[in-house]
Amino acid sequence: MSSEESLARAEQLLARLESTRGELEKLSQTEDADRALEILGELAELSRAVEEELQRAKREAEEEAADARS
Numbered sequence: 001m002s003s004e005e006s007l008a009r010a011e012q013l014l015a016r017l018e019s020t021r022g023e024l025e026k027l028s029q030t031e032d033a034d035r036a037l038e039i040l041g042e043l044a045e046l047s048r049a050v051e052e053e054l055q056r057a058k059r060e061a062e063e064e065a066a067d068a069r070s
Helices: 001-027 031-069
Strands: none
Touching: 001 031
16 A cells, blocks of 8 residues: 555545544534443544554655665
């Protein structure tokens, strides 16, 4: 996967994260604590996935730059 593909994947994950955060915000007006906990778990997973993609993109960009110098 190229660094551009990793960045695109990170952007998709960020969009899902924002959508899920919006769902949590709407849910805060209700008293469904169980669903709120589920959404918080989803947010944590998405945050980790975004971080992984960004790290992957960084590594790949560094590798691509090193290859270009060679």
